Amino acid sequence: MKTRITELLGVRYPIIQGGMQWVGRASLASAVSNAGGLGVLTALTQPTPEALAQEIALTRELTDQPFGVNLTILPSIKPPPYAEYVAAIIEGGVKVVETAGNSPKEFIELFKANGVKILHKCTTVRHALSAERNGVDAISIDGFECAGHPGEDDVPGLILIPLAVRALRIPVIASGGIGEGRGLAAALALGAEGVNMGTRFCATHEAPIHDNIKQALVGASERDTRLIFRSLKNTARVLRNSISEEVVSIERRVGGCEFEDLRPLVAGVRGRAALEAGEVDNGVITAGQVVGLIEDIPSCAQLIERMVAEAREHLLRANSYFIGEGK
Incomplete structure (x- = not known):
């Protein structure tokens, strides 16, 4: 496949494994990248910047394909040493970062100077426009269906994705509610140039959870x-x-x-x-509404190849509904 997202990230398919606390580790990220998508480590899953550097090195041993690191910036009385995590990302040679939470504005210039592409995740068009002005390379727009924090506006992807595409010049990645080829096809039809999945990748062989x-x-x-x-x-x-x-x-x-x-x-x-x-009832487990579409536990490679084939099939079928010239 070829979209601005595949070109930007250097991947075969515009399918991104979102950053997930406790789940975005080397085993999963490398498997997604080896399958043609973009695997993503979660920086704050690692207790220290030094531990993140080690996880980056391990991921590089497991894949020779591009992968990224998620850095979620949250308000806190005692914040993590974000600048040191940024340094670990840059020194580790990572060329893609997924930012979320507060604006990554203070780190954008440093990332850019080191050739790091920035995907910023947000839940509103107004925040997406602000991130575009600040210089990020792509927006991952999270609909209300998503796992984790959907914001407070409660706008679902079917509305939010085309609104973001209409408003932005940079590429849009659809996030929330996507877990199969139909979702990929729908996101592309709505104008997105890639998809971001979290919950669906949790139900794969390589996900490091029980x-x-x-x-x-x-x-x-x-x-x-x-x-x-x-x-x-x-x-x-x-x-x-x-x-x-x-x-x-x-x-x-x-x-x-x-x-x-x-x-x-x-x-x-x-x-x-x-x-x-594996104690399902003994802690908060982040999950999106896409759980209703999950029916099996494939490998990351099986999941991605299946999604791409299904998306092609559904887009061709939709095209067949048009008749006559201009089809």
Whole structure:
């Protein structure tokens, strides 16, 4: 395939594995890249910049194809040493970075000076336009269906993707709700030039999470996600389980709640432990509505090749509906 995204990233297919906390490791990122997509490490999954440097080196041993690193910049009383993580990315020779959260403006010039392409993930057109003005190379636009943080505007991809394409000059990557060839075909038809998938790549052989979690994703329907932190204006979409149900219940209490009321349930270390031990009901598990489309656990190569073949088939079929000249 050839789009501005494949040209920008140097990949065979415009399919990107989004950065996912605790999941974006060398085993998964290298498998996606070897299959023709863009694998992505998650910087803050690694406890230190030095550990990220080691994970970059390991990924380079496992693939000779391009891969990227996700750097999510979040407001915090005691923020991670972002500048040191940026240095690890640059010194590791990584040429693609996926940024998310707050604006990466303070690091853009440094990335550009070192030949690093910047994909910025956002949930609104207004933030996408700001990122374009700041100099990022492409926008990954997250619809309301997505896992993780969909923003507070609740605009689904079917509306958000063409709005972003209409407004931006740089390429748009569709994110949220995509897990099969139909989604890839739809994203291309809406004007996107690539897709970003997180939840779907969790249900693959190479994803470094327990098989119980993968099976939970296969068994879930499109109705089996929950929106937590809505009352705190920091909405996150996660898998429906005992923890997310309890969080929602607390948020609905008369008088509301504070984050401290939720902290023991949603702590990151608890979620990580659940992913590793396969304890589906013992931590927050990030997942998008695309779980309703997940029916198996293929390898990354099987998934990507199948998606590309299906997308071609669906686009050709759609084209066949036109008759006469100009078809």
